[in-house]
Amino acid sequence: xxxxxxxxxxLFPIWFCGLTAQNxxxxxxxxxxxxxxxxxYINMAAIDFNADGxxxxxxxxxxxxxxxxxxxxxxxxxxxxxxGIPDLEYQGEFWDQDPGARLLSGDFNGDGYEDIVDSVPIDxxxxxxxxxxxxxxxxxxxxxxxxxxxxxxxxxxxxxxIIRENIGDINNDGCDxxxxxxxxxxxxxxxxxxxxxxxxxxxxxxxxxVIMGSVMYISYVGDVNGDNIDDFAVGYDPQFNxxxxxxxxxxxxxxxxxxxxxxxxxxxxxxxxNDYPFAFGxGDFNGDGxxxxxxxxxxxxxxxxxxxxxxSNTLPQSQEYIIDMAPWTQLINVYDxxxxxGDFNGDGYxxxxxxxxxxxxxxxxxxxxLGGANPNGVYDLRITPPPVSPTYQFxxxxxxxGDFNGDGxxxxxxxAPQSQSGTSNYNGWVHVYAGNAQLADTTVENDDNxxxxxxxxxxxxxxxxxxxxxxxxxxxxxxxxxxxxxCSIDIYNIRGQLLTIYPISNQESKQGTLGELSLAQGLYIxxxxxxxxxxxxxxxxxx
Numbered sequence: 001x002x003x004x005x006x007x008x009x010x011l012f013p014i015w016f017c018g019l020t021a022q023n024x025x026x027x028x029x030x031x032x033x034x035x036x037x038x039x040x041y042i043n044m045a046a047i048d049f050n051a052d053g054x055x056x057x058x059x060x061x062x063x064x065x066x067x068x069x070x071x072x073x074x075x076x077x078x079x080x081x082x083x084g085i086p087d088l089e090y091q092g093e094f095w096d097q098d099p100g101a102r103l104l105s106g107d108f109n110g111d112g113y114e115d116i117v118d119s120v121p122i123d124x125x126x127x128x129x130x131x132x133x134x135x136x137x138x139x140x141x142x143x144x145x146x147x148x149x150x151x152x153x154x155x156x157x158x159x160x161x162i163i164r165e166n167i168g169d170i171n172n173d174g175c176d177x178x179x180x181x182x183x184x185x186x187x188x189x190x191x192x193x194x195x196x197x198x199x200x201x202x203x204x205x206x207x208x209x210v211i212m213g214s215v216m217y218i219s220y221v222g223d224v225n226g227d228n229i230d231d232f233a234v235g236y237d238p239q240f241n242x243x244x245x246x247x248x249x250x251x252x253x254x255x256x257x258x259x260x261x262x263x264x265x266x267x268x269x270x271x272x273x274n275d276y277p278f279a280f281g282x283g284d285f286n287g288d289g290x291x292x293x294x295x296x297x298x299x300x301x302x303x304x305x306x307x308x309x310x311x312s313n314t315l316p317q318s319q320e321y322i323i324d325m326a327p328w329t330q331l332i333n334v335y336d337x338x339x340x341x342g343d344f345n346g347d348g349y350x351x352x353x354x355x356x357x358x359x360x361x362x363x364x365x366x367x368x369x370l371g372g373a374n375p376n377g378v379y380d381l382r383i384t385p386p387p388v389s390p391t392y393q394f395x396x397x398x399x400x401x402g403d404f405n406g407d408g409x410x411x412x413x414x415x416a417p418q419s420q421s422g423t424s425n426y427n428g429w430v431h432v433y434a435g436n437a438q439l440a441d442t443t444v445e446n447d448d449n450x451x452x453x454x455x456x457x458x459x460x461x462x463x464x465x466x467x468x469x470x471x472x473x474x475x476x477x478x479x480x481x482x483x484x485x486x487c488s489i490d491i492y493n494i495r496g497q498l499l500t501i502y503p504i505s506n507q508e509s510k511q512g513t514l515g516e517l518s519l520a521q522g523l524y525i526x527x528x529x530x531x532x533x534x535x536x537x538x539x540x541x542x543x
Contacts, residue, residue, distance in 0.1 A: 023381045023440060025344070025368075025412075025433040028405060030388060031076075031084045032427050033417075035064045039428030040417040045105035046402030047114035049088075049136040054078035055402030056087075057413060058116060059430065060100020063092070071098040073118075073142055078404040090134075090142035094124040099132075106166040106176030108198040109146075113137040117178070119163050122147060131163070131201075153196075153203055161203070163196065165337075167220045168230025170252040175199035179218030179232060181210075193218050193234055195257065206234060206250065206259055213239040219337075221281040222291030224311035225251060225263075233265070233293070235277025243268050247277040247295070249315065265295075265309075265316045274298040278334055279309070282341040283350025285321075285371040286310060294332075294339055294352065297322070299466070299543055306332055308352070308369075308377060321377040322464055322541040323369075324523045328382055330359035331367030333395075342401035342410030344435035345370065351439075353412050355395025360384070364394030366414060370441050376539055377523055380442045385416060389429045392416035409435030456536040458489075458528045460514075464541035469516075476510040476528050476536060484531035489514065492525040499524075 033039040038061040045058040055078045063071040075088035092099045102119040109115065113136040122130035128151065132144040150160055160183040167179040175198030182194040182203065193207040193216060210216060217235035224231050229252035237245035246267040253261060266274060276296040285292040290311030297320075298304040305323060312318035325331050332338065333356040344351045349371035359365040368381040385394035393416060400413040412435070417428040456478030465472065474489055487504040502514050519542050528535045 023368075023442060024438070025381065025383065025435065027386055027431060028411070028434045029082065029084055029432040030386065031430040033429070034061050034072075034427065035069055036427060037065065037418065038062050038069075039415060039430065041101075042397060042415045042417055042428070042430075043100065043103035044397070044400040044413060044415065044430075045103055045116050046400040046404070046413070047105045047116070047136065048078075048402075049075060049114060049116070050077060050140050051113050051136060051138050052077070052079065054082075054406045055404055057400065057402070057404060057430075057432075058103070058105070059400075059415075060098075060103060062101070063095060063098055070095065071100065073100045073103075075142060076404075078402065079406045082405045088140075088142045092120075094121075096121050096124070096127055102163055104163055104166050104178060106178075106198070107136075107174075108133060108176055108178075109135055110174035110199050111135070111137065113140070117163065119161070122149065129160075131161075131196075148201055153201075161194070161196065165219055167195070167218065167232035168222065168252070169198070170195065170230050170232055170250070171197065171257045172229045172252060172254045173197075173199055179220075181216065181218075191216075193236070195232075197257075204257055204259070207236060210236065211239050215239075215245070215275075215277065217278045219278065219280055221249070221279050221293045222283065222311070223252075224249065224281075224291050224293060225315060226290045226311065226313050227252070229254060233279035235279065237275050237277055242275070243272070245275040245277050247279060249279070263315050271298065273300055274304075276304070276334070280334070280337065280339040282308065282339065282352040283371070284311075285341075285350050285352065285369075286375050287349050287371065287373055292350075294323075294334075294354075296334070297543060303543075305543070306334075308375075320464060320541070321375060322523060322543060323377040323379075325367065325379055328359075328365065328367070328379070330356045331365055331379060331382065332356055333358065336396065337398045338395055340399040340401050340412070342412065342435070344368065344410050344412070345439035346409045346435070346437055347372065349373070349375075351410075353399050353401065355399060355414060357393040357396035357416075359395075362393055363391055364396070364414075364416065366395050366399075368439070370439060372441055374539075375441070377541070378442065381439065383433065386431060389416040389431070392426060392429060393418060394431070403435075404432060405434060407434070409437065411435050456528075458526060458536035458538040460526050460538055460540040464543050466543055469542070471516060472514040472540075474512060474514060474526070474528075478536070480510065480535060481530050481533055484533055487528070487530050490527045490529055491519070492527065 049056045057076040071092040073090045074086040077087040121127040131148040133146040135145040162181040178196040191210045215237035247265045249263040251261045279293040308321040310319040332354040338355040352369040355366045357364040366383040367379045370380045413432045459475045
């Protein structure tokens with residue numbers, strides 16, 4: 001499953017930051033909204049809607065105020081001639097309809113083509129809500145192919161099902177499924193977290209009796225347990241019961257969904273301070289066959305950050321990569337789901353792209369983390385707004401990822417919907433940046449001079465560890481070069497700067513204990529050195 005967002009055409013210089021100068025993503029398209037406030041709070045889809053082998057960009061343009069233009073959905077066909085002229089267009093039927101306000105994409109009918117679905121009023125007189133599906137395939141258009149009145153899903157209220165996210169094919173029937181919030185019939189203040197199954201369009205409750213105002217997430221994470229079936233995550237922090245938060249993984253199954261087949265990733269008993277219960281899928285970041293996800297870590301009320309949690313069949317225990325954005329502290333905004341993924345450099349590994357539209361006094365900024373066989377939590381590229389929209393909240397919402405220009409590399413679209421003051425007299429923009437083969441891990445230069453012996457491997461543990469850890473253990477697996485002494489473990493920061501040298505007292509010992517290192521939180525590189533030769537390296541994290 002792919003995430004979603006927007007685009008247009010203007011070439012501007014992009015200021016970017018990274019440790020290797022070749023890291024750059026060209027701005028290939030910029031699309032301005034048709035009228036004031038037309039791109040505020042926008043949802044985007046990046047799918048091959050017309051089944052021609054190229055990803056297309058789909059997004060709404062909201063109605064104008066005062067009434068002069070009805071809302072529309074626009075589709076821009078991808079390919080070598082990708083441009084900012086809409087190839088397909090659908091206009092709402094009446095003022096209150098606002099098509100595209102809740103837009104999701106995926107293969108919902110199981111025909112092998114990607115579709116979009118929207119939740120809008122379907123009757124002007126009663127404003128009854130309904131789901132409208134636009135099925136993709138050869139000759140696809142933006143006329144609804146299937147409409148489901150909300151009332152047919154089991155309750156009399158006009159807005160009882162709020163679709164949130166494509167959570168993948170969790171019952172392995174070939175149809176993508178949708179995570180949603182469902183209003184309980186007897187109380188508009190009591191909701192449930194639910195799944196709307198593609199194909200059958202039946203609703204199943206996952207978490208019942210959720211009080212409106214509670215923190216709720218239902219999100220795609222992919223196949224994190226390695227059984228080749230999509231899983232999804234639910235985060236919940238009750239409004240009137242603080243300290244009862246939880247983040248739960250619901251496992252997919254072949255042919256059915258079992259709400260009891262779940263793994264508590266953490267709750268208030270295991271992580272009492274971590275009341276930010278979310279998990280957002282980022283694909284297979286380290287290439288081990290398990291999908292991975294972004295989450296939060298909190299060790300105490302004022303000590304928190306983000307981490308990439310590696311998928312595993314032993315969850316919740318698995319490897320972690322602590323996110324390091326220093327010196328840029330605002331590159332991720334999870335509250336507006338500003339996280340997506342794709343393969344932007346074509347190396348076969350999933351990369352994570354994030355944004356924070358409030359960064360830099362509401363200017364916005366974007367971060368890119370490149371996956372690989374030995375990834376880390378250090379950002380590899382930072383992009384700030386192009387001059388055309390310097391204060392339009394660049395990066396608002398989930399980035400839309402797809403190969404729009406057909407060159408074999410994923411591209412990414414970001415929305416810049418409105419001014420930093422939130423006024424309505426701005427049209428807004430969608431900006432598209434192109435992936436390329438030159439994107440590289442910015443920490444790889446730290447390893448350039450490391451000549452590892454055959455099968456050598458260095459481990460530092462515990463990893464990650466607390467900044468209050470008093471000692472670390474090390475283990476070198478493999479053979480040391482003969483006769484090279486003395487030996488030491490050298491500690492570097494992520495920019496390759498030597499911080500400290502820890503002599504190994506027993507000259508050639510391959511395991512032992514390091515004393516207290518007095519290091520701040522962050523990512524570090526440890527190098528086992530014999531004489532002047534660097535034998536093996538590893539990375540470790542201090543929270």
